[in-house]
Amino acid sequence: MLGQMMQQPLLISSLLVHAERHHGRQEIVSRRIEGDIHRYTFRDMAQRSRQTAQALDGLGLQHGDRVATLAWNGHRHLELYFGVSGSGAVLHTVNPRLHEDQIVWIIENAEDDVLVFDLTFVDLVQSIAPRLTSVREFVVMTDRAHMPDVPDWRCYEDLLAQHDGDWTWPAFDELSASSLCYTSGTTGDPKGVLYSHRSTVLHTFGVALPDSLGLSASDVVMPVVPMFHVNAWGMPYGACMVGAKVVFPGADLDGASLHELIENEGVTLCAGVPTVWQGLLQHCAKAGSGLGSLLRAIVGGAACPPQMLRDLEETGVEVIHGWGMTETSPFGTASVLKKHQLDLPDGDRLHIKAKQGRCVFGIDLKITDDEGVELPWDGQISGHLMTRGHWVLDEYFGRNESPLIDGWFPTGDIASIDPDGFMQITDRSKDVIKSGGEWIGSIDLENIAMEHPDVAEAACIGIRHPKWDERPLLVVVPRGGAAPSREELIAWYADKIAKWWTPDDVVFVDSLPLGTTGKVLKQALRDRFAGHFDTAPAAVV
Incomplete structure (x- = not known):
C-alpha cells in the first residue's frame, strides 16, 4: 500500500519560490567588483533570476546544457545559481584560481555552452577564449557603463533588461543535474562531480539543521568561502531556505574588508577556510577590535588548528569545525557538541570541538583497515574514512566507472571516530x-x-x-x-x-x-x- 500524500519534485527553484513568498523583504547585500555596495531583497533576486532564465532561453540553452561561471560571491552570481539550474540547465562554477590550462581543460571537458564572468577575469577570458571550442556565448557580469570593448561579448545587465521576468519555473525530474563542480586536481586531471536537484535540496536541509550550521531567519550570513568552491558549502541555498539575510564580500577577502562588513551589516555567521580566519584574527589584533555581532564561525576546507579555535572562542565566537569534500556536496560533518558535553571543562570541550565532528541524517561514515574490515569507534584507532549518503557522489562526470567500494565512497582521508560519533582526520592517505x-x-x-x-x-x-x-x-x-x-x-x-x-x-x-x-x-x-x-x-x- 502506498501513502496518499502530495508528491512535488525537490527542485532548486522551489527554494527560491519559498524565499520570495515567505521572506521576500529579506535583504541581500553585495560588495561589487565595480566598487559599490549593492542592496536588494529576495523578491528582487527572484525576479532577476527569472529574467536570467528567460535570457538563457533566448540564447538557445536546452535542458542539461552547461553554463560556466568565473565569478566571486555577489548578487549576480546568486541569480545564476537559481536562474541556470531552475531553468533546467546545469550551473558549472569554475575556480578562477586554477592555472589557465586547467581552466581550459575543465570547460572543454564539461562542454560548456556559455561562459559568464566577472570584470576581474576579463584578461583571463581574453587569453583562453581562442582555446574554448565548446563555448559559443561570452557574457560579462556587469552593466553597460563598465562593459569592456570586446566584440561579440554580451553584457549581463543588457540581457536581463530584454526580459520581463514573467516566467514560470519548469517542473522536471528531481534527479536531473543541477550543478557541476570539479575537484581541485592537485594530482592528475580534475574530476567533475555532477549534483542533482534532489541531492542539492536534501543537502540544503542538512546544512540548515541545528546540529550542522544552524541557519535561521534571524541570522545574517556571510559566505567568505567562494561560490566557485563547492557552491559556497551550500550556504546560498541554505540562506534561501530559511530566509537569512545574506552578505557577499565580493573579491575583497582581506581581514580589514571582512571586518568592515561584519560591523556594518551585523553578520552573525561567517564561513571560510583557516587562512581567512587567520587574516581576520590578525586584523583584529592589530586594530585592537573584536568581532562585533559575529556569533558563529564555520571553519572548513582544512583542519582548524586548536590555537585558532581557542583564539576565536576567546572573542565570544562559537566555532563550528566541519569536514566535507566536493564529492559530498560538500557537507559531511560538523563539530557541534551533544548535551552531555556542554558542561565539560574548557580543555575537554575544546578538544572535542577541534575534531571534524559528527554526521547529521543523510550522511554516514565508517573507518576500515587496509583490507576493508570496519574498525571500532574508540577514538584511538585510525583507518581509511569511507562515506555514503543522499548527497554523496556515485560516479564522476563523463567517466563510466564508479569509485565506490561496496556502496561506500573512499574519501582518501585517514581518521578515527570516537564513541559519540565525532570523527577526527589524522591525515590524508597520500x-x-x-x-x-x-x-x-x-x-x-x-x-x-x-x-x-x-x-x-x-x-x-x-x-x-x-x-x-x-x-x-x-x-x-x-x-x-x-x-x-x-x-x-x-x-x-x-x-x-x-x-x-x-x-x-x-x-x-x-x-x-x-x-x-x-x-x-x-x-x-x-x-x-x-x-x-x-x-x-x-x-x-
Missing part, C-alpha cells in the same frame, strides 16, 4: 608518514607546532629516510619578527606525543605553497625537500 612500518599523523604534529607563540604556519611532511622508510620534517613560517630555533621547536614536542613521532628536523620558509582552496600543497614541499634526511640529523626514536 600524506600519512610511514616510519618503521607505523603511521604518524602529520596534522597532530602541525597543530602542536602552531601552538608555539613564534610559529605562524606549519606543515609536516614525510621524507625518505635510509633506515626508517620515512621520517617527519617540520616546515615552519615564523611569526613576524620571531626567530625560533630548530632545537626549541623539537623540544616543544616533549611530553606531548610519543617520542618517535617527534620531527627529526625543522626548516624555516617565508611562506607555504597553497592550492586554490587554501590547502597546503604538501607534494610541492616533499619535492623541494626530497633527500633532506640523506644528510640531516639522526632520527628521534
Whole structure:
C-alpha cells in the first residue's frame, strides 16, 4: 500500500519560490567588483533570476546544457545559481584560481555552452577564449557603463533588461543535474562531480539543521568561502531556505574588508577556510577590535588548528569545525557538541570541538583497515574514512566507472571516530608518514607546532629516510619578527606525543605553497625537500 500524500519534485527553484513568498523583504547585500555596495531583497533576486532564465532561453540553452561561471560571491552570481539550474540547465562554477590550462581543460571537458564572468577575469577570458571550442556565448557580469570593448561579448545587465521576468519555473525530474563542480586536481586531471536537484535540496536541509550550521531567519550570513568552491558549502541555498539575510564580500577577502562588513551589516555567521580566519584574527589584533555581532564561525576546507579555535572562542565566537569534500556536496560533518558535553571543562570541550565532528541524517561514515574490515569507534584507532549518503557522489562526470567500494565512497582521508560519533582526520592517505612500518599523523604534529607563540604556519611532511622508510620534517613560517630555533621547536614536542613521532628536523620558509582552496600543497614541499634526511640529523626514536 502506498501513502496518499502530495508528491512535488525537490527542485532548486522551489527554494527560491519559498524565499520570495515567505521572506521576500529579506535583504541581500553585495560588495561589487565595480566598487559599490549593492542592496536588494529576495523578491528582487527572484525576479532577476527569472529574467536570467528567460535570457538563457533566448540564447538557445536546452535542458542539461552547461553554463560556466568565473565569478566571486555577489548578487549576480546568486541569480545564476537559481536562474541556470531552475531553468533546467546545469550551473558549472569554475575556480578562477586554477592555472589557465586547467581552466581550459575543465570547460572543454564539461562542454560548456556559455561562459559568464566577472570584470576581474576579463584578461583571463581574453587569453583562453581562442582555446574554448565548446563555448559559443561570452557574457560579462556587469552593466553597460563598465562593459569592456570586446566584440561579440554580451553584457549581463543588457540581457536581463530584454526580459520581463514573467516566467514560470519548469517542473522536471528531481534527479536531473543541477550543478557541476570539479575537484581541485592537485594530482592528475580534475574530476567533475555532477549534483542533482534532489541531492542539492536534501543537502540544503542538512546544512540548515541545528546540529550542522544552524541557519535561521534571524541570522545574517556571510559566505567568505567562494561560490566557485563547492557552491559556497551550500550556504546560498541554505540562506534561501530559511530566509537569512545574506552578505557577499565580493573579491575583497582581506581581514580589514571582512571586518568592515561584519560591523556594518551585523553578520552573525561567517564561513571560510583557516587562512581567512587567520587574516581576520590578525586584523583584529592589530586594530585592537573584536568581532562585533559575529556569533558563529564555520571553519572548513582544512583542519582548524586548536590555537585558532581557542583564539576565536576567546572573542565570544562559537566555532563550528566541519569536514566535507566536493564529492559530498560538500557537507559531511560538523563539530557541534551533544548535551552531555556542554558542561565539560574548557580543555575537554575544546578538544572535542577541534575534531571534524559528527554526521547529521543523510550522511554516514565508517573507518576500515587496509583490507576493508570496519574498525571500532574508540577514538584511538585510525583507518581509511569511507562515506555514503543522499548527497554523496556515485560516479564522476563523463567517466563510466564508479569509485565506490561496496556502496561506500573512499574519501582518501585517514581518521578515527570516537564513541559519540565525532570523527577526527589524522591525515590524508597520500600524506600519512610511514616510519618503521607505523603511521604518524602529520596534522597532530602541525597543530602542536602552531601552538608555539613564534610559529605562524606549519606543515609536516614525510621524507625518505635510509633506515626508517620515512621520517617527519617540520616546515615552519615564523611569526613576524620571531626567530625560533630548530632545537626549541623539537623540544616543544616533549611530553606531548610519543617520542618517535617527534620531527627529526625543522626548516624555516617565508611562506607555504597553497592550492586554490587554501590547502597546503604538501607534494610541492616533499619535492623541494626530497633527500633532506640523506644528510640531516639522526632520527628521534
